[in-house]
Amino acid sequence: MESTDARTAPAVIVAIDGPSGTGKSSTSKAVAAQLGLSYLDTGAQYRAITWWMVNNGIDVADPSSVADAAGKPDIVSGTDPSAPGITVDGTDVAGPIRTQEVTSKVSAVSAVPEVRARITELQRSIASAAGQGIVVEGRDIGTTVLPDADLKIFLTASPEARAARRSGELKGADVAATREALIKRDTADSTRKTSPLAKAADAVEVDTSDLTLQQVIECVVTLVEEKRAAK
Ligand SMILES: Nc1ncnc2c1ncn2[C@@H]1O[C@H](COP(=O)(O)OP(=O)(O)O)[C@@H](O)[C@H]1O
Numbered sequence: 001m002e003s004t005d006a007r008t009a010p011a012v013i014v015a016i017d018g019p020s021g022t023g024k025s026s027t028s029k030a031v032a033a034q035l036g037l038s039y040l041d042t043g044a045q046y047r048a049i050t051w052w053m054v055n056n057g058i059d060v061a062d063p064s065s066v067a068d069a070a071g072k073p074d075i076v077s078g079t080d081p082s083a084p085g086i087t088v089d090g091t092d093v094a095g096p097i098r099t100q101e102v103t104s105k106v107s108a109v110s111a112v113p114e115v116r117a118r119i120t121e122l123q124r125s126i127a128s129a130a131g132q133g134i135v136v137e138g139r140d141i142g143t144t145v146l147p148d149a150d151l152k153i154f155l156t157a158s159p160e161a162r163a164a165r166r167s168g169e170l171k172g173a174d175v176a177a178t179r180e181a182l183i184k185r186d187t188a189d190s191t192r193k194t195s196p197l198a199k200a201a202d203a204v205e206v207d208t209s210d211l212t213l214q215q216v217i218e219c220v221v222t223l224v225e226e227k228r229a230a231k
């Protein structure tokens with residue numbers, strides 16, 4: 001299908017949610033780039049606030065300490081899908097937010113309601129400022145952050161497929177250990193009280209276990225084109 005001209009197409013808001021390793025980031029970036037939309041990685045924002053907590057000696061196991069500090073860091077997210085970038089108090093943290101330490105602590109920080117309120121507000125203001133529209137990826141975008149999104153996608157994949165993808169990225173990390181860590185984080189994210197990882201009732205579920213990344217991208221691009229055509 002011919003892509004609609006990004007300059008004349010109506011703005012479209014796309015929410016892509018799902019657990020770790022289902023392909024949210026790769027798919028969202030590619031779809032946004034292909035359709036001339038902005039892109040927001042909300043997981044990077046939760047990682048950035050976690051990085052700040054760790055760097056500032058906040059005990060992330062103590063929700064009240066995390067809540068008290070939640071308003072302090074200034075997080076700025078880039079929205080260009082080819083070079084998103086993220087800074088905290090002016091420092092580029094794109095690399096440091098991907099460490100094992102941040103990954104193991106992010107679920108505890110992101111479960112704190114004050115953290116979610118702060119980051120959700122930031123996400124809504126970024127989405128409303130995106131002129132051509134935006135692809136926003138995360139865990140609660142379709143359910144809580146942007147419940148009126150034009151299109152909601154919920155990506156899934158088997159734990160085996162997700163662990164194999166992630167351990168490939170981590171240069172051959174043990175697949176079994178990666179699988180256990182993923183399942184632990186999914187469980188924490190799905191069972192927290194505030195805005196858990198969940199599929200919105202009106203989301204389209206796509207199981208990516210046996211699809212190539214290119215197939216997933218094509219599927220989502222087609223769904224966005226259909227929504228745009230109907231606007
Ligand atoms: N359908 C797919 N098939 C194979 N590998 C994939 C697929 N989708 C994503 N990947 C790879 O899996 C890894 C995790 O994808 P990513 O987009 O970061 O997932 P998420 O954002 O959901 O955690 C990346 O290395 C990516 O290239």
Ligand SMILES: Nc1ccn([C@@H]2O[C@H](COP(=O)(O)OP(=O)(O)O)[C@@H](O)[C@H]2O)c(=O)n1
Nearest residue numbers: 020021042043044046106107110138139140
């Ligand atoms: N909308 C979101 C996005 C991420 N998160 C939290 O941020 C963590 C990191 O998200 P991520 O998208 O970078 O995770 P990966 O895809 O790298 O596994 C998740 O495990 C959640 O704890 C969240 O709570 N809500």
